[in-house]
Structures are given as structure tokens and as C-alpha cells.
Amino acid sequence: MSLRQTSSNSKFPAKTHARKVADELGVDNGLIYLPGQLESTWEDSDMGPSFRQRRYFYYLTGADFAGCAVTYDMNLLLWFGTTPTPAKCLEKADLDEVKYVSDLPKYLISKLATVQQLYVLRESQMPKLGSLGVLTPQVRVDTTSLLPAISEARVVKTDYEIAMIRIACAVSSKAHHDVCARFLYFKNECEIEATFSASCIASNSHAQSYPVIAGSGTNAGTLHYDSNNEPLEGRQVVVLDAGAERNCYASDITRTLPIGGKFTREGKASTTFLQLHAHMVAANGLLHLGILHNGSAREIFANGTTAAFFPHVLGHHVGLEVHDVPGREKLMLQADGLPSVVRRSKRTPITPGILQAMIKDAAGVYGGPFTGRRELDAGMVVTIEPGIYFCREYIEASFLKKPEHAKYINREVLEKYWGVGGVRIEDCILVTGEGHENISSAAPKGERMLNIINRR
CATH class of the missing domain: 3.40.350.10 (Creatinase/prolidase N-terminal domain)
Structure with a gap:
């Protein structure tokens, strides 16, 4: 192609x-x-x-x-x-x-x-x-x-729309590859943005679906950071969240790259469980790292404390908008009596209270499971984008100062992770009649990404 x-x-x-x-x-x-x-x-x-x-x-x-x-x-x-x-x-x-x-x-x-x-x-x-x-x-x-x-x-895409999103993902995947291939030479976040954008333009995609996010260090803990102007020296990872448009149709891909070509102990630990999903996985992983303690994964999850480290939704529709319209029903569970907690993007924070309400909704407290949530249909394109973040200002103000959450967070271990900032991996998934297809899988990640960065 x-x-x-x-x-x-x-x-x-x-x-x-x-x-x-x-x-x-x-x-x-x-x-x-x-x-x-x-x-x-x-x-x-x-x-x-x-x-x-x-x-x-x-x-x-x-x-x-x-x-x-x-x-x-x-x-x-x-x-x-x-x-x-x-x-x-x-x-x-x-x-x-x-x-x-x-x-x-x-x-x-x-x-x-x-x-x-x-x-x-x-x-x-x-x-x-x-x-x-x-x-x-x-x-x-x-x-x-x-x-x-x-x-x-707009929720279920036509063949033409799927074709355009495929091309946008292919262009973006190549741009992510080009960033990886030059990554060891970069000194500043701006060089990452420039390389990604230039690769997309060279593939005849002149518009980005959203401003490129190239956040290093603590900037990686800001969900929609777009200043992209700070030096990489002394930092552990870069979260590169970037996707091109093709004929007005969007793509949305995120990768976490290790500065220097190798993850630090903390950076590697933070990414190990990211390709699975949801808060129970996060709770188990953070317990394993020692960041969470004094309770079981289910207890901490039910308390809403995992929202300190995973404060956004797991995915959204992709189409003519990068956070595309959800139609009459939402992808996420929605508790009775609450406002529409998730519109269409990860910009809406998932607070402990919202997380607890969603758990109750899933358990049938508010009239049965799946209240207000849309089933996936063939032809939908959605993202899957788990993330773990160590945003000091947010965690200190909203969790460490509140005893009901602070008792589960190990401050001493957490101190080692502030420098990581955050990690996120995101792909565009096409729902098919047989299951699903990852249409952004060509964007390097895991061992393949490390091999490209280190020219192995």
C-alpha cells in the first residue's frame, strides 16, 4: 500500500x-x-x-x-x-x-x-x-x-471509513517507527514531535488528529501534555501519543519509549502489566511493586484507590474525531443518579467516587449489569489504552492527604517512581464479526520497539 x-x-x-x-x-x-x-x-x-x-x-x-x-x-x-x-x-x-x-x-x-x-x-x-x-x-x-x-x-463505520482509518493508522505506525529509529539521537522533546510530524507529511497526511504528545519524565504523567519543549537528559521514559488523519479520519496510537534505549528498573516495572487492562490488573501490579500495600487487590480496587494511578477511561471511539461520538449509549458503565461520567474521551477524570459507582453498576446495584453501556458491534473502531501515572500533585492532593486512601499507598516505595512520570500503551481496535483486529499493530512496541531503538 x-x-x-x-x-x-x-x-x-x-x-x-x-x-x-x-x-x-x-x-x-x-x-x-x-x-x-x-x-x-x-x-x-x-x-x-x-x-x-x-x-x-x-x-x-x-x-x-x-x-x-x-x-x-x-x-x-x-x-x-x-x-x-x-x-x-x-x-x-x-x-x-x-x-x-x-x-x-x-x-x-x-x-x-x-x-x-x-x-x-x-x-x-x-x-x-x-x-x-x-x-x-x-x-x-x-x-x-x-x-x-x-x-x-457514525458509531458503526462503513467500509470506506474503515479504509481511511486503516491508512491513518498505517501512516502513524510508520511515524512511530521512524521516531524509534532515531530515538537515541534526540536531546529534546521537540525533536520527537518534529520527526513524527515530518514522517506523516512525507506520507501525504498533513493534519494530526490531535496535537502530538511527547512527554518525558514527569511530563509523561500529564494526560494531554503538548508543550514538547523540554530536554530528555536525566529522564527515564517518553510517552509518545500521536496519530495522523487521512481524509478527515483519525488514528490514535501511544507508545512508551525508554530514554537511552533501556528501561530503568522502575520504568520496566511500570510497563510490565500495561498490555492487560483495567483497575484490578493495576491493583495487582501495584501491589506487586510495593506501591500499594495493607490490603488485597479487590479491597483496594473497591475503595477506588487505584484511580490515583489510572485516572482515565480505558478507551473511546475513533472516527471523524479522535475521541469520536459515542452515539446514544456510552462505552463505559454509567451509574444511576450520576451525570454522564464518560462522554467520549480520556480527558474526563475517573475519580474514586466514579470508579466505585461503576463497580456497583457492574454488580447490578443500580438495576442490573451493563446499565447505560453499549455493546461492541462489528464495524466500530475503539482504542484500548491502559496507563499508569505517577503525578505527584494529583496523588498528594487527592489521595495521600485522605486517610481512606493513604493507608493503602506506600509513600517510601512511591518516592522511587515519581521520576517515571507515567506510561501508556494505546492501539486502535477494529471490532469484527469474529472478534477484533488491531489495526495499529505495526507501530513498534515491546521487544520489537527496543530492537529498533538499539538498532539490533
Whole structure:
């Protein structure tokens, strides 16, 4: 496969995506209207941020440029834009018709005279009809149904979407390999970021799914560290969390690399049990290291104390967003009476209280197991990303100062691990009818990663 090519000769499946949305809406009459993103400039400047298309709009069009809109009347998918030409747009995406955006108001007025329902994502995206008129009284405007319908449709990916995520993972895996191959020469975090980004651009993936995270030492304990400007000298590991986009589809891969090409005793111990998962595994591993004591793994787990070292969710959906929409149900257990504890990313902290509530939910206290949790279906792409972190400020403030947690934490042993900062290993997993496939397995890890770093 050439990473410089899109590797998909098929058109963007706009009609397939539109039909999925219509099925989720459960209607056969009405008009969907979605505007694309406009170009913008910074205040007092003729320059602006890099263009980023609205993902819900892209899902129905495959159009990644500014000044566009799309309509779908449950039978006809019509796309409006400025550049490239309508003929070129029809070549790239499976659409019924493409017109210039100047024709949009006139088309909407005529179409809205024949339908009774207009679906928009939110009130701020209502169509602007200008001087041609206003909505007739018989047209009902629905600003609440479309967002959950498209979100649900996006959860299970089409073949085209899976192909794009595969390419993004392949590009990112090669970039992780290139970092490993040069790792012993790096002196600063910025060199890691530069090498990863350059490799992706050389593979014709110019956009990153999220800012590159290249955190060394204590910076590795910050989940979304992105300064990437500190020296590596005197530190133990680097957490490299980075993934490229391909045609707006994301990847998300994390590896933990030993500075100097060899893990320290503490760094190696921290990574030994990471490729398994969840808090019980963490509790057993931390007991083995002596960081936790004075209780069994189950007792410490039930107390929520493992959240000190594993304070984020185990995974999330991947698609048009790196932390993609979860649809109507969450991947994680969700306790009754609590807010939605996990939206779509690992940014939401898992506190001891949330962990305890999730345990109770799994045990059936709140109406049976799996309350509020989605089952995995073939075609979903999710991450698995266990991590162990030694963030001094967080652990001291939220755990060591609280007797109910402090009694289980061995301060003397923990002191040896502050310098590790944190470790995380993350892969993108495609759910299949037979099980699963790791589509980011080409990114080096374990013994293979060490062999590449040390040129063995």
C-alpha cells in the first residue's frame, strides 16, 4: 500500500451515510440541512487557523473545503459548494446532484414548500434565506433529533471509513517507527514531535488528529501534555501519543519509549502489566511493586484507590474525531443518579467516587449489569489504552492527604517512581464479526520497539 495515496478508488459513500441517518431519524419525509464550515481569519489579520471541516457535514458529503452546504430530502442528496467544480465533486462522492452555493436559497424555498419538516443540527445552523422569503407556517423545524441521529449513524463505520482509518493508522505506525529509529539521537522533546510530524507529511497526511504528545519524565504523567519543549537528559521514559488523519479520519496510537534505549528498573516495572487492562490488573501490579500495600487487590480496587494511578477511561471511539461520538449509549458503565461520567474521551477524570459507582453498576446495584453501556458491534473502531501515572500533585492532593486512601499507598516505595512520570500503551481496535483486529499493530512496541531503538 502506498501511504501517499488515498488507497480507496471508491467514491465517498455519501448516500449510504445519509440513509443511515434517515433510518436513525425513523422518518421518510422531511428535509435535512447542514452548512459546512466557513473560512476564518484572526482578529486584525489576513491570516487564520488551518481549515477544519465540520465533521457532521463531512459525514454526509465528503467535502473538505469551505463555503458549502448539503440537503437531503430522504430521497435526493444535493450538495452545494463553490470549488471545485460540480462535476469534480460528483466524481469524488456518491451524490445525486451538486450545484453552486448561490443557487441554495432558491432551491430551499422551493423544496420547503413541499415538505412539512426541516431538520437542522442546531438553531445556529438554520438556513439563511435572505430576501427570498421565510419558512411557511406548515414547516416544522426540528433542532433536536438530527444530532443524536447522525451521532448514532457514525458509531458503526462503513467500509470506506474503515479504509481511511486503516491508512491513518498505517501512516502513524510508520511515524512511530521512524521516531524509534532515531530515538537515541534526540536531546529534546521537540525533536520527537518534529520527526513524527515530518514522517506523516512525507506520507501525504498533513493534519494530526490531535496535537502530538511527547512527554518525558514527569511530563509523561500529564494526560494531554503538548508543550514538547523540554530536554530528555536525566529522564527515564517518553510517552509518545500521536496519530495522523487521512481524509478527515483519525488514528490514535501511544507508545512508551525508554530514554537511552533501556528501561530503568522502575520504568520496566511500570510497563510490565500495561498490555492487560483495567483497575484490578493495576491493583495487582501495584501491589506487586510495593506501591500499594495493607490490603488485597479487590479491597483496594473497591475503595477506588487505584484511580490515583489510572485516572482515565480505558478507551473511546475513533472516527471523524479522535475521541469520536459515542452515539446514544456510552462505552463505559454509567451509574444511576450520576451525570454522564464518560462522554467520549480520556480527558474526563475517573475519580474514586466514579470508579466505585461503576463497580456497583457492574454488580447490578443500580438495576442490573451493563446499565447505560453499549455493546461492541462489528464495524466500530475503539482504542484500548491502559496507563499508569505517577503525578505527584494529583496523588498528594487527592489521595495521600485522605486517610481512606493513604493507608493503602506506600509513600517510601512511591518516592522511587515519581521520576517515571507515567506510561501508556494505546492501539486502535477494529471490532469484527469474529472478534477484533488491531489495526495499529505495526507501530513498534515491546521487544520489537527496543530492537529498533538499539538498532539490533
